[in-house]
Amino acid sequence: MVSGTLSGTEREQGQNGHAAAAPNGLEPAALEQAALDHVWIHTAPWEDVSGPSGLLIFDRGQGSTLWDIHGREYLDGLSGLWVVNAGHGRAEIAEAMGRQAAKLAYASSASFTTGPAVQLADLLADITPGDLERVFFCSGGSEAVETALKIAKQVQAMRGFPRRYKVIARRGSYHGMTMGAMSLTASRNETHFGPFMYGVSHVPHPNRYRSDFGVEGEQADIMAARYVEQEIENQGPDTVAAVIAEPISTAAGVHVPSPIYWRMLREICDRHGVLLIADEVINGFGRTGKMFATEHYGIVPDIMTMAKGLSSGYAPVAAAIVRGAVFEGFKEQKTVGIGHLLTFGGHSVACAAGLRNLQVFADEGLVAQGAEKGEYLKARLEELRGHPTVGDVRGIGLMCAIDLVRNKETRAKMGKDSTFAKRLNALVQERGLVTRVWDVMQFAPPLVVTKDEIDRMVTVTDEALTIAEREHAAEIEG
Numbered sequence: 001m002v003s004g005t006l007s008g009t010e011r012e013q014g015q016n017g018h019a020a021a022a023p024n025g026l027e028p029a030a031l032e033q034a035a036l037d038h039v040w041i042h043t044a045p046w047e048d049v050s051g052p053s054g055l056l057i058f059d060r061g062q063g064s065t066l067w068d069i070h071g072r073e074y075l076d077g078l079s080g081l082w083v084v085n086a087g088h089g090r091a092e093i094a095e096a097m098g099r100q101a102a103k104l105a106y107a108s109s110a111s112f113t114t115g116p117a118v119q120l121a122d123l124l125a126d127i128t129p130g131d132l133e134r135v136f137f138c139s140g141g142s143e144a145v146e147t148a149l150k151i152a153k154q155v156q157a158m159r160g161f162p163r164r165y166k167v168i169a170r171r172g173s174y175h176g177m178t179m180g181a182m183s184l185t186a187s188r189n190e191t192h193f194g195p196f197m198y199g200v201s202h203v204p205h206p207n208r209y210r211s212d213f214g215v216e217g218e219q220a221d222i223m224a225a226r227y228v229e230q231e232i233e234n235q236g237p238d239t240v241a242a243v244i245a246e247p248i249s250t251a252a253g254v255h256v257p258s259p260i261y262w263r264m265l266r267e268i269c270d271r272h273g274v275l276l277i278a279d280e281v282i283n284g285f286g287r288t289g290k291m292f293a294t295e296h297y298g299i300v301p302d303i304m305t306m307a308k309g310l311s312s313g314y315a316p317v318a319a320a321i322v323r324g325a326v327f328e329g330f331k332e333q334k335t336v337g338i339g340h341l342l343t344f345g346g347h348s349v350a351c352a353a354g355l356r357n358l359q360v361f362a363d364e365g366l367v368a369q370g371a372e373k374g375e376y377l378k379a380r381l382e383e384l385r386g387h388p389t390v391g392d393v394r395g396i397g398l399m400c401a402i403d404l405v406r407n408k409e410t411r412a413k414m415g416k417d418s419t420f421a422k423r424l425n426a427l428v429q430e431r432g433l434v435t436r437v438w439d440v441m442q443f444a445p446p447l448v449v450t451k452d453e454i455d456r457m458v459t460v461t462d463e464a465l466t467i468a469e470r471e472h473a474a475e476i477e478g
């Protein structure tokens, strides 16, 4: 506990004798120390949190801009974590949440529901593709994925296939960090958390830049889709419950598959009675230039997961939405419910945030804005190809990336943990741009980003690349 850092009036004694701090009552230095002492930053290793560039503590935001507790300004190049699609500082969403909290904050989602949850479910049924129409609300993306997994397994059992428990995911995929979701995540940490959920296998993902099959262009996508069918056949079709994939995966490196890949996946799943789960946790809500990325491919998944942009981060709300046929068994077998309950699923304040957020989308045409600015961003990023470390520029909508390479010819990666990637990250941050620099550098600002802000992102990146390349010249081949 940091003491002696609050002004007298801001300080009160709590019942347990601890000083209760007024919000923002600590001076910046004390707040930073308290953060280091007490906040568990989710995935960052201690070296990063306590290192020279320090831990950023943000204080406020507006549009695509963030300010830290020292008043320093940053461009939010990642929308938080592909979350704040409608932009920061939306008083109208905050007000809708406040009104709902004052009226009714909570009712149990086990047996009841509330007006905002019903309205949001109705709206989601309307805006999602095809006959996706029944919504199970959750609080975050991992829970949505857990929900999708359990729905797939129970529905298969209810359809008379209790042995269909296996799930096929893809290499490079990320589906969350709770145990079931992490079992699907390709970078799962076996050492600390294994053994994982039994019956998960990983297949190649569509990647035309570094094809697993040594082929070029669309052929690489076709091979990746065929591999899914081979895996279903290899596992035994009567044991496979579902295939899960992000329509366009950021974790796997923002490779945009051609429509044939998703059409093939849909056909393959139908042929083998396997449920197709599209994980739209990042892709959804305008991120790729359509409301949902599956719309680029003209297919309807059996289950779709969504989170992040559903409320643009104003409240933790997520969902798994399923097609009519997936829920049908619960109507027929009237006495059977799903063995799944999340206390905060469908929280009325979170649903009010989601509803108001989607009203902003409609009022301001945010999806179309994202598509248009995405084209501009991609075109500007193309100008960085002259850098020896920019191997590829990919993306769609405001979900773009540059692929960082040591060698343009062999396409050898710089690597997520390379000193180059870390230095580049520090350099852009020093210049007021926050984003993620791993194998690829991500560009995913809020859909309200302006062209000037995009220009600034590109200029800062150009400058930072030049410096990092000069400093790391010995590591760059060719």
Ligand SMILES: Cc1ncc(COP(=O)(O)O)c(C=O)c1O
Residues within 6 Å of the ligand: 140, 141, 142, 143, 145, 174, 175, 176, 177, 246, 279, 280, 281, 282, 307, 308
């Ligand atoms: C595709 C995908 N699925 C699921 C998740 C998990 O979401 P959450 O972190 O909200 O649990 C993420 C998180 O980034 C994601 O990118």
